[in-house]
Amino acid sequence: MAQLTIPCMLMRGGTSKGPYLRLTDMPEDREQLAELLMKIMGAGHELQIDGLGGGNSLTSKVAMVGPSRTPDADVEYLFAQVGIVNRTVDFSPNCGNMLAGVAPFAIESGLVYATEGKTTVRIKNLNTNKVIHSTVQTPDRRVEYGGDFVISGTNTPGAPIELTFLDVAGSKTGKLFPTGQKVDDIDGIQVTCIDAATPVMIVNASSLGKTGHEAPGEFDADEIFMQRLETLRRKAGVLMGMGDVSNMVIPKPILVSPPQTQGIICARYFVPDRCHKALAVTGSIAIVNALCNEGTVAQQLVQSEQGRVDFKLEHPTGFIDLTAHWQHDEVQSVSLVRTAKPIFSGLVYLN
Template sequence: MGELTIPCMLMRGGTSRGPYLRLTDMPENRDQLAELLIKIMGSGHELQIDGLGGGNSLTSKVAMVGPSRTADADVEYLFAQVGIADKTVDFSPNCGNMLAGVAPFAVESGLVYANEGKTTVRIRNLNTNKLIHSTVLTPNKRVEYKGDVMISGANSPGAPIELTFLDVAGSKTGKLFPTGQKVDVIDGIPVTCIDAATPVMIVDASSLGKTGHEAPKDLDADDIFMQRLEALRRKAGLLMGMGDVSEKVIPKPILVSPPQTQGVICARYFVPNRCHKALAVTGSIAIVNALCNEGTLAQELVQAELGATAFKLEHPTGFIDLTANWQNGEVQSVSLVRTAKPIFSGLVYLN
């Protein structure tokens, strides 16, 4: 047919979905790469009608995976958040949900040889330069996707994929508390600016006139609230040393409130101009680190037990369970279980 094509695997990773591509098929220049991803996803149209995007921030994500250039990892993973109506690409954040599909893709594409029973893939995230260990079931040395693990925000159960995020503090800023404070006040609103797996701004929902239990669509529809939250986010970005973040998706705003049921805390996570229908993996790790540090807004709000290891976080469609791993009085890593589902594998046309 004459058109240029590249191999692609479309997969649900956690509560997100997007194409998984090989880094070796991608241009190294970030501007050229961004232009290519905009074409692949069909950005510039609210339905992304000409591409693989699904017209939602959770389905306009791309994972690119390649061989590792360092001995401490097996593969490298570059994440891109691609705009929908806007032709934009942000390489600054990581995505822990898309990360759930990285180990399966690495095995399927021959980047990693599977072991009998289980295979642990050491992943270096190029967005944050942090390491994540992902363990997948590989009976007969093949990835097992079927299972009975249900995660909130996904339609179908799957086999467990264990993710352990190592050395999560300072993913982008180099510091767990980049402002030097556990609580800052921006425009009269107390916030906690914390950088663990991803930089976030945590706000008590009540300080913005919300319960924190609202449905995402209701928060999205409140234009005045959303404008105020964005203004706070941009000022938080400056305080965190990130400069002008108006064209970036980080730091992410998180509203927290007391739990409604058996969770430790309730969260509404923004991406950043729309409320997530569940809770991002990286955002949940940031919340856990806030709960583990005395004096943060989240810890004081619910009087979280210091030294706890198990955390159940409430979000709009259910819960996410995480485990904090402590060493010398500090959280060294955070673990959780996700699932992934392959949707198709083939060629994407670059016309």
């Protein structure tokens, strides 16, 4: 009996990696789709030995791209976070790093025609129903991957891909501050619950007995700390109106601390059961919005000034630079630059 195959392109997007698939090849039913993605990634084994996953949350991600059904976008993008040992698929978050590969994949797949020099692709994220503009280098109307732009957390430079996130407030909850407050008290700990590009819980590292400059492995090995952080995260989820988030990867916890070098603030981002070795794009956008709003845990920590435009955020492997675009004293959009790298294109075999 012939094996089922699905076209696939494996890419590094930002500091993540995973297969890029066509939405038209995927079942519309979410349960069937989840089963298919678990097979593709090899969920249920710590090495994901029977699939494309790399045994790490940053390499167990899937991007699915298809034609847009609305006039405000060129393509639609559905993201899935696939479990490693656990057979789970979470469609609730967005991933800004995998997003970096969406426009190149859309052009390579013929969903979008490239223009000479640069091509801007309007992407509607189906996880959040928000639109992101992605501008890629397309000399001779072909995607240019090579270049000298370096992002922290990778070891290969590439051509810059500019991502502009529009209307980032309330990506999942409909409100920038879902609890109605800029600071909440959870078990005696002050936290900021903010939803900008993705829902997060921001905590001053010192309030949990940490410097905030620890290596990711140190956090992962501290079981007592990780359990406490998860307890806070689940309670934050309830406060944010998201209900029981024990089987969801959002809201993401973020520890913030004073910068060590030239950044405005230092961050440790959790995914959520491990500390990210860099910083998620969506998480960095949430931090920027917190820094732009007086009275949040992040703003109070570093006394960020209202109206600031440029932000350099420190993370375990370097920095991420973002630009806030203001209008009527509010942040309307946030831009940053990523890179992407194609690794292979072919067929995924399914048993």
